[in-house]
Amino acid sequence: MNECEFLIIGAGITGLTIARALVLRGRKNIIVVEKEEKTGIHASGKNSGVLHAGIYYTPDSLKARFCVEGNRMLSEYCRSRKLNLNRCGKVIVATDKDKLSSLYKLQEMAVKNGVNSRIINSGELKDIEPYAYTYKEAIFSPDTSVFNPKEILDSIYNELIDSGHVKILFNTGFVNPSSDNTVLTSSGHIKYGRLINASGAFSDKIAHSFGTAENYKILPFLGTYSRIREENSGFVRGNVYPVPDDRTPFLGVHFTRAHDGTVYIGPTAIPAIGRESYDFVSNISLESLTILYRDCVMFLSNTAFRENAVSEARKYLSSFLYDEAKKMIPSLEKDQVIHSNKVGIRPQLVDWPKKELVMDFFVIEKGNTLHILNAVSPAFSSSMAFAKYVADEYLC
Numbered sequence: 192m193n194e195c196e197f198l199i200i201g202a203g204i205t206g207l208t209i210a211r212a213l214v215l216r217g218r219k220n221i222i223v224v225e226k227e228e229k230t231g232i233h234a235s236g237k238n239s240g241v242l243h244a245g246i247y248y249t250p251d252s253l254k255a256r257f258c259v260e261g262n263r264m265l266s267e268y269c270r271s272r273k274l275n276l277n278r279c280g281k282v283i284v285a286t287d288k289d290k291l292s293s294l295y296k297l298q299e300m301a302v303k304n305g306v307n308s309r310i311i312n313s314g315e316l317k318d319i320e321p322y323a324y325t326y327k328e329a330i331f332s333p334d335t336s337v338f339n340p341k342e343i344l345d346s347i348y349n350e351l352i353d354s355g356h357v358k359i360l361f362n363t364g365f366v367n368p369s370s371d372n373t374v375l376t377s378s379g380h381i382k383y384g385r386l387i388n389a390s391g392a393f394s395d396k397i398a399h400s401f402g403t404a405e406n407y408k409i410l411p412f413l414g415t416y417s418r419i420r421e422e423n424s425g426f427v428r429g430n431v432y433p434v435p436d437d438r439t440p441f442l443g444v445h446f447t448r449a450h451d452g453t454v455y456i457g458p459t460a461i462p463a464i465g466r467e468s469y470d471f472v473s474n475i476s477l478e479s480l481t482i483l484y485r486d487c488v489m490f491l492s493n494t495a496f497r498e499n500a501v502s503e504a505r506k507y508l509s510s511f512l513y514d515e516a517k518k519m520i521p522s523l524e525k526d527q528v529i530h531s532n533k534v535g536i537r538p539q540l541v542d543w544p545k546k547e548l549v550m551d552f553f554v555i556e557k558g559n560t561l562h563i564l565n566a567v568s569p570a571f572s573s574s575m576a577f578a579k580y581v582a583d584e585y586l587c
């Protein structure tokens with residue numbers, strides 16, 4: 192039987208950065224189990240690759256705290272390891288007059304969070320993003336960058352292996368808790384001192400199996416993308432975002448020039464029918480019925496959820512997505528936008544008795560087990576600061 196001091200479930204960015212934080216604090220004998228054959232198969236490898244600056248999040252939330260610090264830490268990590276980081280900045284535009292007051296509120300929040308951002312007029316916007324439209328004013332965030340998620344995951348993976356203190360067991364899925372600080376995995380039993388559940392889309396289920404967080408359930412949201420044809424990609428230099436609906440944790444359909452130069456439009460946030468159903472037909476299980484039922488209950492009991500579900504589902508149709516996109520880049524023609532295979536799933540936590548989406552990251556401890564719930568966007572940007580907090584507050 193394998194034995195370790197720390198057992199981490201999930202080799203996404205959350206699990207890997209927590210393992211790294213432990214190694215940096217001199218901890219040894221760490222095992223990470225990952226059910227897939229490599230890292231980055233799910234959210235950590237299927238995201239927009241935007242290093243957020245921390246504008247959107249309620250001051251004092253974990254998201255605000257760790258996104259601002261995480262931006263600095265991940266930027267420094269990329270710089271020191273010579274990893275791809277495009278410091279292209281980002282603009283948030285008001286697509287009509289009504290959005291202007293929300294834009295100002297967003298900037299107030301950014302200031303409270305200690306983010307380096309400022310209000311610019313439409314003339315200044317033209318210098319940064321010549322094709323973007325805003326009603327009078329916009330926000331400019333110079334510290335928003337674009338990274339290559341897989342490159343960062345690989346770099347941290349290699350660092351952990353080189354340390355000699357971390358074993359990463361791929362194709363090894365957590366099955367259930369066994370007796371006496373031991374879990375059963377698909378590769379046999381593992382005994383642990385502390386267990387950290389960083390399993391993303393399955394984190395609620397695994398927490399429930401340890402008898403905790405029973406009121407919290409994950410609902411998966413499908414994030415689909417379109418892209419601008421390569422020959423027209425000059426419409427966007429960096430990141431062009433709308434003012435989001437602050438009743439949901441989603442940022443609205445936006446333009447991002449990825450690390451390889453592709454300009455993506457998206458992601459949507461459409462209720463999905465499986466934790467790993469990257470389209471509407473694969474990975475459907477009995478659980479899909481439960482997810483569908485929960486979506487219906489949320490649809491009926493939560494207005495913001497209902498409005499979001501309807502407007503996001505419409506964006507699955509390219510004409511609606513194009514209409515949203517054209518509000519930000521008016522010169523964009525319909526035939527310049529094409530389908531992209533890029534797709535991701537956001538496992539969003541719901542406080543089930545309240546029927547509310549949980550807006551912040553959420554950590555819950557039970558005995559010697561620790562459960563990281565709701566590590567949704569901007570969890571990649573925040574990962575190093577979040578991992579430092581988890582290690583210092585709970586593990587070391």
Ligand SMILES: Cc1cc2nc3c(=O)[nH]c(=O)nc-3n(C[C@H](O)[C@H](O)[C@H](O)COP(=O)(O)OP(=O)(O)OC[C@H]3O[C@@H](n4cnc5c(N)ncnc54)[C@H](O)[C@@H]3O)c2cc1C
Nearest residue numbers: 201203204205226235238239241365391414535567570572
């Ligand atoms: C479409 C989309 C766009 C996004 N854009 C951004 C962005 O621009 N910037 C940003 O900062 N964030 C973004 N995010 C959010 C970010 O990608 C995630 O918050 C982050 O990657 C979560 O990392 P994680 O390690 O917690 O989860 P994951 O990457 O999902 O990793 C969890 C791992 O646990 C494994 N696992 C699950 N169950 C088990 C089990 N039983 N046994 C063993 N292993 C298990 C899974 O296989 C998986 O590899 C985006 C997310 C999506 C979906």
